[in-house]
Structure formats: structure tokens, C-alpha cells
Amino acid sequence: MNHRPLIERLSNPRNNLAVDSDTVAAALGFGGAVHQPNVALPDNPSPARQVANSSEFSIIDTKAKRPQPKSSLFSIVNARLQSLTPLSQEQQKQISKMQARIIPELTQIDSFIAEVDEARFIAIEVRWEEVRAAGRKLSDSMPALQSELATARGYCNASEGLKARTQGTAEQLFHARLAMNKSAWVSKAELQSADQKLEKAKSAAVEAKQKWLSDVRRMAVVESKIASINATLESYQAELQRLSLELSGEANYDNEFGLSSEPKFYREEQVSGGQQ
DSSP, X not given: OOOSOHHHHHHOTTSOSOOOHHHHHHHTTOOSOOOOTTSOOTTOOSOEEEOOOGGGOOOTTOOOOOXXXXXXXXXXXXXXHHTOXXXXXXXXXXXXXXXXXHHHHHHHHHHHHHHHHHHHHHHHHHHHHHHHHHHHHXXXXXXXXXXXXXXXXXXXXXXXHHHHHHHHHHHHHHHHHXXXXXXXXXXXXXXXXXXXXXXXXXXXXXXXXXXXXXXXXXXXXXXXXXXXXXXXXXXXXXXXXXXXXXXXXXXEXXXXXXXXXXXXXXXXXXXXXXXX
């Protein structure tokens, strides 16, 4: 057995870089078998599906799709019995007896299955509508926020320009005041006037900078709101996709946990209904 460190074996160009996944997992301290991503776990016979990206699934004005009705157990069993070709009167009597016996039992089972399936669909449909309504509310708020962001950017650009101009003016007056100190012909009154202009320019520059900082903060707040809404809408879209897969009975590949799972979020979580 090769006892050299895994990183040394991987970095050796003479070695085959296609290292077995179980070897890598064992070297990193993970026990058990290693399963490739986007593949259903061994105990799940259904192929896993990747949850769609947010751009591939709309949450606006959509409804949960009711699954196609399943064939009843009674119809399946009865059809099999009717398909038989009895070879004797005795066999025909047995078929008739079985048909009479299965009617109440299978009808009761079919009724129970339909009741459970209906309750499950209603629970998912309620959760679906909560997510859709919350997503619609956030989506409808986006145009106003986009307009607010455009306005904030306009103020920010204007205040940035004013900041640059007032800072330039203050710097010019500062250097002019320094030059006056080197002249023996400047009067006291001229020095006082230059000092007053310089202080006024400094105050204007400070005020313009504060205005610019305030506008930048305002723009950042609006951008943060939009980013938060977009992230929430993506999570809503992913949840509706999971619910859709659950209704269809398909397994799905969870990007966060990396496994095939049956989501139950409609039973456990609540939609906030909006952003602060």
C-alpha cells in the first residue's frame, strides 16, 4: 500500500491523476461510499433532477398543478380478473366471487388513498399560494425601487461633481494664500479677505463632501433592498420548483445539501410576505 501523503501522490506527474473517489474521501477523513453529484442516492430509484435556475421558473400568476389521477386499485384488479379466460365453470364462479369480495375492500382503500392525496395537494397548494403571493408583492415593488435607485444615483452624481468643484476651489485659494505670505507688498486687509474666502471655501467643501456621503448611503440602502428582494425571489422560485417536483413525485438535487430529497417546506416554514 502506498503510504505517501495524498497531495504528494496527486502532484507527481508520473501518477495517474484520475484518483478513485473513495480513496480521496478516505484520505480526507470521510467514511462510507462516495456518490457523484446530481445523481440520486442508492436508496432512491428515481433519477434526481436539478432544481431550475430562477430565470427558468416563474412564480407570478401560476398555480400548483394537480397531479394526473391514478388508476384505482379496484379498476386494476378488476381488469386483471376480467382478462382471465376460465377453463371451467368452477373457475368462472371463483372469479365472480372474487369480484364481489374486492368491491367493498378495494373501494375503501381507493377512497382512503384519494383522501390522503387530496389533503397533501391542498397543503402544497396553500404553501404554493403563500409563496406566489409573497413573490408577487415583492416583484410589484421593484419598479418603484428601480426608480428610487435611478433618482439616488442622479443625486449621488450631482453631489460628487459639487464635491470635486468645491474641493478644487478650496485648494486654489489655499495655494493663493500661501503665495501671499511670500509677498512683502500684500496689505493686512488683503490677507484678512483671503483668509475669509479660504475658510468659506473650506466650509463649502466639507458641506459638499457630507452631502455626497449622504447620497452615497441613500443609494446603498436602495441597492441593498433590491439585492435582498432579488435573493428572496430566487429562494421563492426554488421553493416552488421543489414543490412542483414533489407534486409530480420526482426526486430533486439540492444545491445546498447535495442530495436527493423530498422537500417538506410547505409544512414547516412561513413566508414573511415582504421586506423591511
